[in-house]
Amino acid sequence: MFSVVCSNTEExxxxxxxxxxxxxPIYSNxxxxxxxxxxxxxxxxxxTKMWHSDLDMMSGRIKEMRS
Numbered sequence: 001m002f003s004v005v006c007s008n009t010e011e012x013x014x015x016x017x018x019x020x021x022x023x024x025p026i027y028s029n030x031x032x033x034x035x036x037x038x039x040x041x042x043x044x045x046x047x048t049k050m051w052h053s054d055l056d057m058m059s060g061r062i063k064e065m066r067s
Contacts, residue, residue, distance in 0.1 A: 002019065006012040041047045 004012075004015050004019070006015055041051050
């Protein structure tokens, strides 16, 4: 949460505009670390097999819960 106290409406509008300029790139460009983790896993055969095993286990649990 981020709060700003302004002395008048004009100042509030300027501050609000600037905050939006700062926030927009944060939400429009997510961090790269997730993609890097995927690269690491998919480049390593052992990690890829572990990931597939985890996917099978989780999808099995989901199917079980739904039935």
